[in-house]
Amino acid sequence: MGNHLFEYAGNVHIHTRYSDGAKTVPEIAQDAEKANLDFIIINDHDYMAKTLHVEDEVKYGNVLVLVGLELGGRFHHYLAFGLREMVHGKGAAPQSVIDRVNRKGGFGFLAHPFEKGMPFMEKRIAYTWNDLSVTGYTGICIWNFSSRWKERVKTPLHGLFFLLFKGWGLKGPSRKTLQFWDRACEKRRVVAVGGSDAHGGYFHWGPLRFTPLSYRDGFLSINIHPLLDRPLSKNPVYAREQIYGAMKEGRLHMGHDRLAPSKGFRFSYVVEGGKTLEMGEERVFKPGTLVVKTPRKGDIRLLRNGIVVFRSMGWGFSHVIRQRGVYRVEVYRRVPFFGLRPWIFSNPIYLR
Numbered sequence: 001m002g003n004h005l006f007e008y009a010g011n012v013h014i015h016t017r018y019s020d021g022a023k024t025v026p027e028i029a030q031d032a033e034k035a036n037l038d039f040i041i042i043n044d045h046d047y048m049a050k051t052l053h054v055e056d057e058v059k060y061g062n063v064l065v066l067v068g069l070e071l072g073g074r075f076h077h078y079l080a081f082g083l084r085e086m087v088h089g090k091g092a093a094p095q096s097v098i099d100r101v102n103r104k105g106g107f108g109f110l111a112h113p114f115e116k117g118m119p120f121m122e123k124r125i126a127y128t129w130n131d132l133s134v135t136g137y138t139g140i141c142i143w144n145f146s147s148r149w150k151e152r153v154k155t156p157l158h159g160l161f162f163l164l165f166k167g168w169g170l171k172g173p174s175r176k177t178l179q180f181w182d183r184a185c186e187k188r189r190v191v192a193v194g195g196s197d198a199h200g201g202y203f204h205w206g207p208l209r210f211t212p213l214s215y216r217d218g219f220l221s222i223n224i225h226p227l228l229d230r231p232l233s234k235n236p237v238y239a240r241e242q243i244y245g246a247m248k249e250g251r252l253h254m255g256h257d258r259l260a261p262s263k264g265f266r267f268s269y270v271v272e273g274g275k276t277l278e279m280g281e282e283r284v285f286k287p288g289t290l291v292v293k294t295p296r297k298g299d300i301r302l303l304r305n306g307i308v309v310f311r312s313m314g315w316g317f318s319h320v321i322r323q324r325g326v327y328r329v330e331v332y333r334r335v336p337f338f339g340l341r342p343w344i345f346s347n348p349i350y351l352r
Helices: 025-034 094-103 145-150 156-164 175-187 217-221 236-249
Strands: 010-014 039-045 065-073 078-081 107-110 139-144 190-194 203-205 208-210 222-228 252-256 267-272 276-278 290-305 306-320 325-335 340-348 347-352
Touching: 010 217, 025 065, 025 217, 039 078, 039 236, 065 145, 065 175, 065 236, 078 094, 094 107, 094 325, 107 236, 139 145, 139 175, 156 290, 175 325, 190 222, 190 236, 190 252, 203 236, 222 236, 236 290, 267 347, 290 340
Parallel strands: 010 039, 039 065, 107 139, 139 190
Antiparallel strands: 010 222, 065 078, 078 107, 203 208, 222 252, 252 340, 267 276, 267 290, 290 306, 290 325, 325 340, 325 347
């Protein structure tokens, strides 16, 4: 990886009218452009979409649209990317779904594996991932905006409160999700992403009919920020490979960009002797220095194998490493009344 990296912001796990979303692809792309995103990835439900609409993989204005899938019914939702033809998961075991995607040249992530559901109206119906023995997946969606927002809505008053404070009130990835991810990373490289799960649908309650979570809300929430070694191509075919390449390697961070823009975050490891490793990279351990830079002041936590080993309030730090392990970073922002709120989650650097 070169010394100069090019960062882009995008939103994944978006639903359109092809499944249970409220808008068309061009309309959604227009919302994404207003949110200053560089790309979005559609993940419509396989059991609702009749086909994989790869014809929509074009640029709408300044926004690149890519098309994936969300496979799964009552349980085991799987976010698939990189496919060129439709894949159906109905009636298939979770491992079989992962294997089908891999055979078709795609890759994927376990979606909202430990979500809890919304107590108000939805009776805590949750689309969890129950078979944790599966293998062959690229990673896990550790931070789902829609899921984490709904979990806190217990009554109409809760709903009103968290509608007013969508940014400050949002919870970070659950402890159970992070623990599962950290354990998996100790065995192999497992990429983490975050997404909006945007539907833009109406909510009905008595005479009230409104959109609690718009596409714009989703695009201002949990975004991924891949790092590329060259500018994003203007050719959608090449740009697709650039984005997917960074996703497969874990060369990205997740940021709650409504809390504060996370563009400019960097996390790297400088080995004694000069070589630099970026997020997602792995090598045999040699002593060196972990370097963290944040675009704004935050509470920065360095974790080794899921345990905080260093913490600093500021714009970044350099920390000498003398011990092998899987290292990642979490950053929190202090906001009025709510205190420290989750802001940035990096992918790991693997020092085996």
